Amino acid sequence: MAEKLEKKIEQMVRPIIEDMGCEFWGCEYLPVSGHATLRIYIDKPQGITVDDCAEVSHEVSGILDVEDPISGAYNLEISSPGLDRPLMNPAHFERYKGEMIAVRTLDPIMGRRKFKGPLINITAEGIEMEVDGEVYAIPFEEIDKANLVPQF
Incomplete structure (x- = not known):
């Protein structure tokens, strides 16, 4: 279930993220009861700033609100994959x-x-x-x- 959802979300947000000059690294949906989280990783060759994350969050949350791929409440996190980055594909x-x-x-x-x-x-x-x-x-x-x- 989560893999299909993550693929659907990737198809929705990847073009937006790439248009903003960032690389879509991956996403993961963590459906913890009452505290679900959608984490989207972005990257740039020179690294990601807090401002990059805020701008991407603003744009991505807009499309997610319209498309509504996740039923119920969740927190959206936009993050750099970090030094110990997940290898997702x-x-x-x-x-x-x-x-x-x-x-x-x-x-x-x-x-x-x-x-x-x-x-x-x-x-x-x-x-x-x-x-x-x-x-x-x-x-x-x-x-x-x-x-x-x-x-x-």
Whole structure:
């Protein structure tokens, strides 16, 4: 349900966000009882400012009010994906090939659900990453959550 809703919202807001000079990074709907949140991530090569978030929020909330894709009350958050940005689609993984990432899977793969290591390859089916000297192939449909791990 949430995936279909997120795709629908992306189709509504992506053109607006891109017209404002930002990149639509992704969105997630968190339907917590009484406190639902729609979080939309935006980015720019030079980074996002608070003013960027406020301007995008104003424009996006207007279209969401008209289209009304979410029944019930929710909070709209516009945010930068941050240094530990979520990796939400194959293009995100491709962009960060060779970087350190963390992945949590829906089901165990070779006895584990949490992986942290360099992203070494992206295929049509998923990703390959090295963890503790072993290479793990993780299908996209098994990825519950993935994010970049900042290196300082």
